[in-house]
Structure formats: C-alpha cells, structure tokens
Amino acid sequence: MKLSVNYLSQTAGATACMVLLAACGGGQSDSASQAPGMTLAATTQVSDEPAADASYNAAATALYVATTGADSNPGTSAKPFKTIARAAQAATPGTVVHVAPGVYEGGFRTSTSGTPTARIRYVSDTRWGAKIVPPATSANAVAWDNRGSYVDIDGFEVDGSAHKAGTRWAVGLYTAGSFGTVTNSHVHHVGQGACASGGGIGADSYYKGASNDVLANVVHDIGAAGCKTMFGVFVNSADSDVKNNLIYGVSQAGVQLWHDAARVSVSHNTIFAAHTGIVVGGGDPYVSSGVNDYSRVANNIVVDTQYGVVEQGNVGSNNTYTNNLMHQQTAYPYLLIKGVAVATIAAAPQFVNYVRTGGGDYQLQATSPAIDKGAAADATPTDLNGKARPAGAGPDIGAYEFNGAAPTPTPNPNPAPNPVPSTPNNLYVSTTGSDSNSGAQGSPLRTIARASALAKPNTTVHVAPGTYAGGFKTTTSGTAAGRIYYYSTTKWGAKIVPPANSSNNIAWDNRGNYVDIIGFEVDGSKLQGGTVWRSGLYTGGSYDVIRGNRVHHIANTLACNGSGASAIGVDSYYKGIKGDVINNFVHDIGPANCKYIQGIYVSTSGSVVGNVVYRVSEAAIHLWHDATNVIIANNTAVASGTGIVVGAGDFYNRSAPNDYTHVVNNIVYDNRYGITEQGSTGTHNTYRNNLVYQNSIYNISLKNGLKATGTVSADPQFVSYTRTGTPDLHVRASSPAKGKGTTDYAPATDIEGKPVTAPVTIGAYQ
Known part of the structure; x- marks a missing residue:
C-alpha cells in the first residue's frame, strides 16, 4: 500500500452527496458537470462502541x-x-x-x-x-x-x-481512518430502496482519513435505478489505490473520486453496467484545496455504460489516463476537462461469458484485445483471483490476468467447473417476471418450470436472484451436442424454498437428459404446510450435472420409517445413467441418527467430486441400487453417520455388483463410520490417498480382500471445526492432507475454482 486515502463522492452528472451526508442537493443531469457542494448530516446514527x-x-x-x-x-x-x-x-x-x-x-x-x-x-x-x-x-x-x-x-x-425494518443501508464497508485496506470482500445490494447517498465501499476524508486502499473486491447491485448519488467504490482522500475490483450494476459511477481526492491510482478494475465507469473529480474539500491532481487511471476495462471516464469539478492538469479498454458507451468513452487519454483500446473485451446482470464470467478469452496491453508501470503483482501478473508479455487490462487458453473440457467424471458457455438460445427467469411473458431478457418468466417447458437443446435458463417456490418438475432434455443449463446468475442467489402449502416431496425433480443445474440454493428449513421435502435436487435423467449448489435442511422433520431421502439424488429408477455431482455444499440433512437419509445419493455411474458434506443422518455420500463405475474424489465428509458408502443392491435395471469405483483424495472425519463397502461390490474398486480419522466405530471396512493404500490417519487440521455451528473446512498450512493426494482421478479445480496440481491436497479445498 502506498501513502493513500479513500473517499466518498459523486459521479458524472451526479449531485455531490457524501456517504454520511443527508442533504443531497437536487437531481443532476446526465451530462458531466461540476457537482455542487455537500454538507455533512448525521443520517447514519451510528452509535459509538x-x-x-x-x-x-x-x-x-x-x-x-x-x-x-x-x-x-x-x-x-x-x-x-x-x-x-x-x-x-x-x-x-x-x-x-x-x-x-x-x-x-x-x-x-x-x-x-x-x-x-x-x-x-x-x-x-x-x-x-x-x-x-x-x-x-x-x-x-x-x-x-x-x-x-x-x-x-x-x-x-x-x-x-x-x-427488514428501519434504516436501509446506504453504505456497505466504510472506512474513515488512515492507512487502511478493504480487500477480497463481496459487497452487494446496498442502497436498493429510495435514492440515498453512499455506495458499496467508501473511504472518507471527513474525519481526516488518508491513504486507504480498496483492492480485489467484488461490488455489485448498488443504488436504486436512476439514483445519481450511489457509487460502487467512492474515495474522498489523497494517495489511495483502487485496484483489481470487479464492479457492476451501479446506479451512478463504478468508481468515484471527490472532496480531497488527489494522487489516486485507479487501475486493473473491470466495470460494467453502470451509468459512468470512473469519475475523477474534486471539490467541497474537507482538509485540502479540493483539487484532484496527479491521479492516474490505467489498465481498466469499462464496458456497457453511458459515460466511460469523466473528469468533474476541480481537477489539475497532471492527471493521466492510459491503456484503458473502453467499449459500448452510449454517450462518451472519455469526457475530460484537462486530461488526455492515450493508448485507449476501443473494442469488445471478449469476456468468457458476459451477462449484464451478473453471474457471468468476466475473465478474458484467448483472443481478447486486452491481453498483454496494460501499462507495466501501473500493473499489480496479482489479479483479482490472486494469479501472478503479468502471465504473458505484459500485464492484461482489467481485473483478471489471462493465464493461458481455457482447457479443453475433459470427459466426466473430472469435468472442469467452467462457467456456463454461451448458447444460441437463452431464457430468463425472475421473481418479477410472469409465465405469460416470452422469457426474453426484458420479458422474464416467473418460474423455472415454465422456462423448462419453453427450453430446447442449446438453451441457457438464466435465473435471477430471489426466492422461488420449490416442488416443481423439469422434463425437457438437451442433447450431447446441445445441453440445457439452468443457471443461477448469482451463485446461491436463486433460492428455492418450500411453497405456502407443499404438495410434492422433492424441491426440484428433473427428468431431462443432458441437463446442468448450477449455482442454486435449496433451503428446506421453513416448511409452511403440507408435504415435507424428502429430496432437494433430484435427477432421473442421463448425463446430467449438479454443480456448485448449496442444499441444506432437507428432511429434518421426517419420521425415520424406512423411506429414503437425500439432499442430492442421481437415480437410475427411470433408467438414468451417468450423473455427476460436483462442487456442492450439502449440510443438515435428516433427523439425528436416521439410517435411511443420505447427503449425496447415487444409483448410476458418474462422479461425486469436490463436494463439502456435513451433518447428515446417515451417509454423506452413498452409492446403491445400480451404482457402478463412480469416481468419488476430493470430497470433505464430516459429522455424519457414515462418511462414504460404496455398494449396490435392490437393483432396478441391472444385477451386477458395484465395481470399478474409485475413492481417492477424500477427507472423512468425525463420523460414526468412515469408508465402507456394503451389499454387492466387485474386486476392482480402489481406495487411495484418503484422510480417514476419528470415525468412532471404524475408519475403513472393505470387502473382497481389498486394501486401502496411501491412507492418512491424522487430524486434518481444519481452519475452524465445529459439529454444531458453521465449520470452516479449509485445511491449515500444517495439515497432513497437504500434498498427500494422488493425481489419478483428481479434478482440474477445487470447490473454489483453484487449480488442482501436484502435489495434490486431500479434500475439497486446495
């Protein structure tokens, strides 16, 4: 961090209203003009600690x-x-x-x-x-x-x-001290009520604060539509850095400099879907002359805004603007009073998957014009993901550094958790939509079931954040060359809950083939009436993928009477084959000690990879019925009846044993039973490089003379383990799981998208 300061302010054509200021002057025009002064008002009523x-x-x-x-x-x-x-x-x-x-x-x-x-x-x-x-x-x-x-x-x-009630938040993270940092945070849905003055992250000079940095944050959905006094990041002091941030969905400026701002470095940010990208301005000073000079704006991507970079108010002649990518501004890419922009790239950035409302992948494709085009003097040592910068001949423009061509998708059961690809057909679902709408982006549907009825192969169903009633079925199939993707545009933002009077025992019952269900939250904790959910996400189709979801509090109030239940089920009953369950969080499933209720339940071939599962009545991961040829790799399974069950029996469509299943790199800790074979199993199953410890009855029990190899029998050293609260199941640097996994059957990335490379760490986190 350099000597720097953070601020609060306003944007192009915005009334200068500071975060903790009540008296926001009248509206401002869409043109870039100097903002009038502001007066501080104690609208926040923050009580001293x-x-x-x-x-x-x-x-x-x-x-x-x-x-x-x-x-x-x-x-x-x-x-x-x-x-x-x-x-x-x-x-x-x-x-x-x-x-x-x-x-x-x-x-x-x-x-x-x-x-x-x-x-x-x-x-x-x-x-x-x-x-x-x-x-x-x-x-x-x-x-x-x-x-x-x-x-x-x-x-x-x-x-x-x-x-819920009372004063709505106008600011997310606010710092008014000096020499502070706000890093790696996710700030969203702030100032969504009536128009207020504030922003997502703010650094202010009102209390004589200086030299604060805003680094590597994700900030979005800030300000009510049309509000001219809400900003993604606002900085009101001198000598600060605003770097490596992803900012979008802001009613006014993505980054706003005002009041005492000067000598501020704004670099390597990716900003889209805002009124204005970056405002460099000064005025209404608290501790200085109020002239913003020697600020530098470099290596930023600003896309899909009305204005790109704007000078406003009192600015000097020594501000510089270099190596920015400016695209799709409806008014001006630059509107400068004294500065001059150089080395501008006026072209589409070629994001991997651009979704204006969020939930896309804003990293760069291999052909992006932003690659290697940044100014070296302004480069950060790492990008938003923590990857080293530069990775090529020069630093890339924007928050993300391109680290090589996207890998060719590997066949399941080790699919890389790539973002949803762009498909020629797109449907949109929103809580504000209607099932009589067309499903276009500007005319969204109300329910996922209706979107399924309209979907066809090569369709992405974009589901906006919000709460949706569960108990529905999707039946449409994709094809091997044209899958159907149901995609929560914000991870866990689309939340599926029991309806007012539940009539179905499955939250989401999918029967389609070649279907992906990605990024949803399924929360069965608040039954309002009717039938209790026995299953969260269930698929009876073939070649389906359930990835990146959070499924919890399913079947907690069921009577333990022999009827099965599970959080995620991949079933062969309807002749489904080959299902993959990847990178999901599953927890709090079933009443205590009920042996019939499972976390992830698979009765087909396929994979169970990179999942975190805890507090399940019986098995965290359970294979049964027609299960065979399953990869169970790099999962973390704790605080359940059993960690992993490999078995077959009560067959639906076949009678052969569960064979050629491979269980590798899993942490199985603090369960009654660890890893076990049950029922009909073959002689070709393998159990390698698993950490199995403190399972109260036994750690491993195999059949047919099979032996586990490479087993680690030691405390995994989680960052914060609890059986009753919310555990942090990352492992510490000193963990015996570090570097003890095998590369065989390991996924390309872990549950957080980090590369899995030798030496492989056992468990869901690398």
Whole structure:
C-alpha cells in the first residue's frame, strides 16, 4: 500500500452527496458537470462502541468471533466473541481478529487503531464466509463503519438485500481512518430502496482519513435505478489505490473520486453496467484545496455504460489516463476537462461469458484485445483471483490476468467447473417476471418450470436472484451436442424454498437428459404446510450435472420409517445413467441418527467430486441400487453417520455388483463410520490417498480382500471445526492432507475454482 486515502463522492452528472451526508442537493443531469457542494448530516446514527476493555490481556495477538460465541467470553478460539464490535474493543495493535463463517448483524462501528508496524486485521477465515446482513430493525445506514487507522478488513460478504425494518443501508464497508485496506470482500445490494447517498465501499476524508486502499473486491447491485448519488467504490482522500475490483450494476459511477481526492491510482478494475465507469473529480474539500491532481487511471476495462471516464469539478492538469479498454458507451468513452487519454483500446473485451446482470464470467478469452496491453508501470503483482501478473508479455487490462487458453473440457467424471458457455438460445427467469411473458431478457418468466417447458437443446435458463417456490418438475432434455443449463446468475442467489402449502416431496425433480443445474440454493428449513421435502435436487435423467449448489435442511422433520431421502439424488429408477455431482455444499440433512437419509445419493455411474458434506443422518455420500463405475474424489465428509458408502443392491435395471469405483483424495472425519463397502461390490474398486480419522466405530471396512493404500490417519487440521455451528473446512498450512493426494482421478479445480496440481491436497479445498 502506498501513502493513500479513500473517499466518498459523486459521479458524472451526479449531485455531490457524501456517504454520511443527508442533504443531497437536487437531481443532476446526465451530462458531466461540476457537482455542487455537500454538507455533512448525521443520517447514519451510528452509535459509538464502548470504550476499550482495559481488563483484556493487551498481549493477545489473535481474537476469535463466531456466531456460537458470546461477548462475555474472552475471545479465544475455544471461547469466541459473538460480535465483531466486541472484538474491536478488545483488540490492540498487532491483533488479528478471526471471524468464523456465519451470518452476523451489521450496523456496527469499529474504532480501535493499529500502528504502522502492528496493524489490526479483521479476517473472514473463509473468504465471504462471514456474512454481514441487516438486523431485524436497522438503526444505521452503514453496515460496517470503521474509524480506526492501520486497519485491514479482509474477505467479508456484506449483503444488504434482506432489509427488514428501519434504516436501509446506504453504505456497505466504510472506512474513515488512515492507512487502511478493504480487500477480497463481496459487497452487494446496498442502497436498493429510495435514492440515498453512499455506495458499496467508501473511504472518507471527513474525519481526516488518508491513504486507504480498496483492492480485489467484488461490488455489485448498488443504488436504486436512476439514483445519481450511489457509487460502487467512492474515495474522498489523497494517495489511495483502487485496484483489481470487479464492479457492476451501479446506479451512478463504478468508481468515484471527490472532496480531497488527489494522487489516486485507479487501475486493473473491470466495470460494467453502470451509468459512468470512473469519475475523477474534486471539490467541497474537507482538509485540502479540493483539487484532484496527479491521479492516474490505467489498465481498466469499462464496458456497457453511458459515460466511460469523466473528469468533474476541480481537477489539475497532471492527471493521466492510459491503456484503458473502453467499449459500448452510449454517450462518451472519455469526457475530460484537462486530461488526455492515450493508448485507449476501443473494442469488445471478449469476456468468457458476459451477462449484464451478473453471474457471468468476466475473465478474458484467448483472443481478447486486452491481453498483454496494460501499462507495466501501473500493473499489480496479482489479479483479482490472486494469479501472478503479468502471465504473458505484459500485464492484461482489467481485473483478471489471462493465464493461458481455457482447457479443453475433459470427459466426466473430472469435468472442469467452467462457467456456463454461451448458447444460441437463452431464457430468463425472475421473481418479477410472469409465465405469460416470452422469457426474453426484458420479458422474464416467473418460474423455472415454465422456462423448462419453453427450453430446447442449446438453451441457457438464466435465473435471477430471489426466492422461488420449490416442488416443481423439469422434463425437457438437451442433447450431447446441445445441453440445457439452468443457471443461477448469482451463485446461491436463486433460492428455492418450500411453497405456502407443499404438495410434492422433492424441491426440484428433473427428468431431462443432458441437463446442468448450477449455482442454486435449496433451503428446506421453513416448511409452511403440507408435504415435507424428502429430496432437494433430484435427477432421473442421463448425463446430467449438479454443480456448485448449496442444499441444506432437507428432511429434518421426517419420521425415520424406512423411506429414503437425500439432499442430492442421481437415480437410475427411470433408467438414468451417468450423473455427476460436483462442487456442492450439502449440510443438515435428516433427523439425528436416521439410517435411511443420505447427503449425496447415487444409483448410476458418474462422479461425486469436490463436494463439502456435513451433518447428515446417515451417509454423506452413498452409492446403491445400480451404482457402478463412480469416481468419488476430493470430497470433505464430516459429522455424519457414515462418511462414504460404496455398494449396490435392490437393483432396478441391472444385477451386477458395484465395481470399478474409485475413492481417492477424500477427507472423512468425525463420523460414526468412515469408508465402507456394503451389499454387492466387485474386486476392482480402489481406495487411495484418503484422510480417514476419528470415525468412532471404524475408519475403513472393505470387502473382497481389498486394501486401502496411501491412507492418512491424522487430524486434518481444519481452519475452524465445529459439529454444531458453521465449520470452516479449509485445511491449515500444517495439515497432513497437504500434498498427500494422488493425481489419478483428481479434478482440474477445487470447490473454489483453484487449480488442482501436484502435489495434490486431500479434500475439497486446495
């Protein structure tokens, strides 16, 4: 981080309203003009946190926060705090505050400062695992208001979508100290009510803050439609960096510099679907002359906006604009007062999959004109994904560095978790749609079932974020050359829940062939009436893929009476073959100790790869009926009745044993039983390089004289393990799972999209 500062401000043609400012002046035109001044108003009503607790051990260097904790605890790993605000009270320079995955109420303030040599770090131990949401009755307009200096906020999700009552959030992450960073965070759906003044991430000079950096964040869906005073990232001070961010769906500017902004570096951002890409401006100063000079805008992609890069207000003659890719501006790519743009690329960036509303893949194709065209002097050492930059002859423009041609898809059961490809046919589903609509992007359908009825081979069904009633069936098939993709445009943003009066026992019953179901959340926790769900995602077709979903709280209230149930089911009953279950999160399935309810249940050939499964009544992963030739690789299965069952019996369409199944690189920990063969099994199954530990009855039990090889019998050393809360099942650097896997049958990438290369780490995370 250089000497820098962050700010809050306004955009081209926007009224200059600061985040914590009430008195936003009148509307502003769409032309780029100087914004009028602003006055600070205490609209956020953020209450000060209590004074630091002097009784706390000042020598502590690590504090812990978990949803299962209590603020009366000492903040240790074993006895964590409940809130981030309480941890801030106890923090001293040099403290790292570890925040476990879970949902935390926002609307709080942190004020404790670090020092230049002993920073304070707030870290979500799982990236985006610690999620900050509006409280039941919100009293503050800022989700997280940081006033401390030398503070890092790293890896949180701030989700303002579920506003309940009280003050709507106008700002997600706000920092008014100095020499701070906001990194690796996901801030979205902020300022979605009436037009407010604020933005997703803000750094402000009102309290004399300076030198704050905003790095490698994803910011989207900021501001109500047409609101001219909401920004993706706003910076109001000098000497800051805004780099490697992906910003889209913003009602005004993606990046806005104002007030005391000067000497700000804005580079390697990818911005689209905003009114204006980047505003470089100054005015209404708090601590300076209010002239923005010596700022540099380089190596950015700005696409699909009205204005691209705009100078506004008081600017000097030494701002520079170089090596930016500007495309699809309806007004002007540049509108500069004194600056001059050089080395501009005016061409489509060629994203892998551009979806204006989000959920696409905004990395670069091999033929992109942005590759190797960035200015080396402005290059960041890594990109948004943490990949080294440059990877080629020069740095690439935008937030992502191209690291080689996309791999040729490998045959299942090891398919790379590539984003949904572009298909010639597209249908759109939204909670604001109607099933009498056409299904076009501007005329979306209301239900997934209706989209299925209209779909044909080579169709992508784009499902917008929102809550959808489950209990439906999809029957349309794709082909080997033209699959049908059901795709949640925001991962886990399209949420399937029980309807008001449930009449079906399956949340989503798919009977189509060559179908992919990608990125949905299926939540069976709140039955409103009628039939209890026995299955979350079920497919009875052939060559289907269930990938990247979160399925939880299924069959929890069922009577344990011998009837089967599962979170994800791939079934041969309707003569389906070859199903793949990849990179899903499955948890809290079935009532305690019921042996008939499974997590992932497969009765065909195919694969179960890269999944995280915990708290399942019986088996986390269970093969039965006609199952054979299945790859079970790189899964993490914990806190269940059994980790992995390989078996066959009660046949539907065949009578041969389960044979040629390969179980490799899995972590099976803290279950009653570990890995077991049951029923009819063959002699060609293999069990290699699995970490199997602390399963209370036995770790491995095989038939036919088979022996497991390469087994690791040791504590996996998860980052944060709990049987009752939300565990973080990443493994620590010292884990015995590190580098002990086999490359045979390993997937191309892990559950987070990270490459799986030798030496392979056992489990779902690399």
